[in-house]
Each structure stands twice: as structure tokens, then as C-alpha cells.
Amino acid sequence: MNLTLKVWRQQDAKAAGKFVSYQVQGVTPDMSFLEMLDLLNEDLQTRGEAPVVFEHDCREGICGSCGFLINGVAHGGHRGTTVCQLSMRFFKDGDSLTLEPWRAKAFPVLRDLAVDRSAFDRIIQAGGFISAPTGGAPDANAILVPKNDAERAFDAAACIGCGACVAACPNAAAMLFTSAKITHLNSLPQGQPQRDQRTLDMVAAMSDEDFGSCTNHGECEAVCPKEIPIEFIGRMNRDLIHATLHRRGD
Numbered sequence: 309m310n311l312t313l314k315v316w317r318q319q320d321a322k323a324a325g326k327f328v329s330y331q332v333q334g335v336t337p338d339m340s341f342l343e344m345l346d347l348l349n350e351d352l353q354t355r356g357e358a359p360v361v362f363e364h365d366c367r368e369g370i371c372g373s374c375g376f377l378i379n380g381v382a383h384g385g386h387r388g389t390t391v392c393q394l395s396m397r398f399f400k401d402g403d404s405l406t407l408e409p410w411r412a413k414a415f416p417v418l419r420d421l422a423v424d425r426s427a428f429d430r431i432i433q434a435g436g437f438i439s440a441p442t443g444g445a446p447d448a449n450a451i452l453v454p455k456n457d458a459e460r461a462f463d464a465a466a467c468i469g470c471g472a473c474v475a476a477c478p479n480a481a482a483m484l485f486t487s488a489k490i491t492h493l494n495s496l497p498q499g500q501p502q503r504d505q506r507t508l509d510m511v512a513a514m515s516d517e518d519f520g521s522c523t524n525h526g527e528c529e530a531v532c533p534k535e536i537p538i539e540f541i542g543r544m545n546r547d548l549i550h551a552t553l554h555r556r557g558d
Contacts (some may be wrong), residue, residue, distance in 0.1 A: 438502060479521055507548050
């Protein structure tokens with residue numbers, strides 16, 4: 309299978325970028341999308357050219373490192389699939405594919421398809437944790453968690469922070485990511501003592517970054533590789549209202 313790739317090449321956030329076309333030959337249906345890019349980079353290095361920079365780590369859809377736009381759609385448009393899980397069997401011989409990085413002010417380009425997503429880290433640092441007493445680990449069943457709460461927490465914890473929600477949102481909002489991280493801990497008994505402060509701090513941290521505002525387009529949910537539901541945004545907003553009113557009451 310032979311493909312034409314139009315890849316965004318950019319030295320850094322301050323440099324001007326442009327699309328460069330490449331021909332990739334010998335692609336097999338069993339390859340993943342990143343393995344296909346490996347093939348391209350091997351050819352570029354053989355010719356003495358700079359390889360295309362893209363993020364990756366586990367290549368199993370777990371770490372959230374990979375991610376870019378394929379023909380304008382985050383992760384390529386196959387629901388519940390990251391770029392590293394995307395198989396080349398979904399494409400045909402002779403296809404032309406356009407690859408570009410996440411387009412968001414909060415995610416400046418590091419180089420080519422790799423962007424700086426440290427804004428997500430700062431949101432987590434603001435409140436994505438719980439306080440726990442020191443000492444031996446408690447028994448697993450020491451704190452009982454209702455089934456519905458546990459399932460909601462697990463669903464929210466599935467977020468891998470890849471940034472596809474921001475890239476797909478017309479406003480480059482980070483509401484789905486932030487709401488997933490808040491809902492994860494706010495759903496559990498262990499997260500209740502700091503629930504209000506966590507919500508206020510993480511939303512404030514999100515607002516301090518260069519993300520846009522949510523206007524309920526729903527594109528974030530559509531491209532999320534872990535299918536995080538948009539209802540978590542509503543839960544976060546309710547928690548924010550409660551925390552704000554509680555603080556005023558104090």
C-alpha cells in the first residue's frame with residue numbers, strides 16, 4: 309500500500325510552519341499508524357533528512373502521549389481509538405492523508421506534530437489529588453463505595469489526557485478533561501473532604517491557561533478515545549456552583 313502524506317513541519321512555537329508532502333511505500337494493513345510514520349522516518353533518515361517529530365510512548369492507547377489531527381479529525385475519527393491504536397487497514401492504497409498538530413493556543417507546538425500539553429499538568433497539580441494519613445495501607449474494603457459512584461469514578465478516571473477534546477473543540481476548551489479529573493475524585497468518599505476546594509482550584513487553574521469556554525458543541529465527546537461523556541461537564545458545573553455558594557456562606 310502506497311500513501312501520500314501532507315505533514316505539518318514546524319521547528320518550534322515561534323517559527324513559521326508549512327505542509328510538506330511525502331510518499332510512503334510498502335505500508336501493510338497490519339501496521340499501526342505510528343508504525344507507518346516510523347517507516348516514513350526511516351526513509352527520511354536514510355536520505356539525510358530530519359524525521360517527523362511526533363509524541364508516543366506506550367503505543368497501546370494507555371499513556372495519552374500520542375495524538376494529532378488526521379484529515380482534520382483528532383486521532384483519525386475512529387471512535388474509541390487513539391492514533392497509536394489506529395490500524396492501517398482502515399486506509400486504502402493511494403490515499404492522501406493530512407497530518408497536523410493539535411490546534412490550540414494552550415498547546416504551543418514543540419516541533420512538527422508534537423505540542424506542549426503542560427497546561428493539563430498544571431490543572432492536575434491544582435487539585436487532582438486527595439490527602440491521606442500516613443501509615444500502613446488500609447484494607448481494600450475499609451471504605452465502602454456505592455456501585456454507581458464507583459462506576460462513575462472509573463469512567464472518569466479513564467481519561468488519559470491526550471488533548472483531543474481541546475483540539476476538536478471550536479473554542480479550544482478543556483472542560484471535558486477538567487471535568488473528568490474532578491468527577492473522578494469527587495465521586496469517591498476519599499475525595500469528599502477537599503471536594504469544594506478541589507473544584508474551585510482546578511477550575512481556576514483551567515481558567516488561568518489559554519483555553520476557551522465551553523459552548524456545548526459536543527465535539528470533545530465525539531473524538532475522545534476513551535469516550536468520556538459530556539455529562540461530566542454538567543457535574544463539574546454543579547459542583548462549582550455548590551462550592552462557590554458554600555464559600556460565600558462561610
